Amino acid sequence: MSGIVIAIDGPAGTGKSTVSREVARRLGLAYFDTGATYRVATVWCMREGVSFDNHSDVTAMIETMNVELILDPNNPRFTLEGEDVSAMIRTDEVALSVSRVATNLDARAALGRFQREVIAGERTGGFSGGKGIVAEGRDITTVIAPDAELRVLMTADDEVRVARRAGEGADVATVREAVLGRDKKDATVVNFQTAADGVVTLDTTDLTIDEAVNAVIALAHEVQS
Ligand code: DC
Numbered sequence: 162m163s164g165i166v167i168a169i170d171g172p173a174g175t176g177k178s179t180v181s182r183e184v185a186r187r188l189g190l191a192y193f194d195t196g197a198t199y200r201v202a203t204v205w206c207m208r209e210g211v212s213f214d215n216h217s218d219v220t221a222m223i224e225t226m227n228v229e230l231i232l233d234p235n236n237p238r239f240t241l242e243g244e245d246v247s248a249m250i251r252t253d254e255v256a257l258s259v260s261r262v263a264t265n266l267d268a269r270a271a272l273g274r275f276q277r278e279v280i281a282g283e284r285t286g287g288f289s290g291g292k293g294i295v296a297e298g299r300d301i302t303t304v305i306a307p308d309a310e311l312r313v314l315m316t317a318d319d320e321v322r323v324a325r326r327a328g329e330g331a332d333v334a335t336v337r338e339a340v341l342g343r344d345k346k347d348a349t350v351v352n353f354q355t356a357a358d359g360v361v362t363l364d365t366t367d368l369t370i371d372e373a374v375n376a377v378i379a380l381a382h383e384v385q386s
Pocket of ligand 1: 195197200259263299343
């Protein structure tokens, strides 16, 4: 039997990453943060001195990028040319530039091919041994894995999303720009704010993480029964 694919998308601050990771952990699945592949590509271009304005060079860099993903929900990691870049991809420098890659349509196509291979690999083997994968990211339910057994769009009110991110430590004005500003930029190329046909909307405005995790797991059981 082929493993399950659970695809989760939605904007920042909805709990998407935390919930995806926890669902993967509880169900014994691989966990794939597709946004991290955009971030690794950003690091790679910055390192190699490739201008983000040069769309074809950025795409060529992605096609030859030597990246390895460790899809363990307990400790997800990413290596680039054999070096662990898991911490580096979370720096402000990378966060501020990543939309330059995410809005490059050729780069998206190249990363999309890579992401589909990773997902397909977990249906039959990989980290999960064929049990399946929870994949999260802005276009996962619509473009990358429209055939996933379960597709969920997580949402939450704007101010709740900003407050959740601000609660992680930074100042509110900076966070508002990071959360709402980046949504606006990213929304120019992918629709991650309304649910496509067959995609279940999960509004987390009034849910704890645990409630959201339980809701996704209940949906997964439903599609498997
Ligand atoms: O979720 P994140 O902040 O790590 O995402 C990094 C960037 O990549 C952000 O600009 C959104 C974009 N992204 C995307 O366009 N499509 C995805 N599937 C995942 C992320």
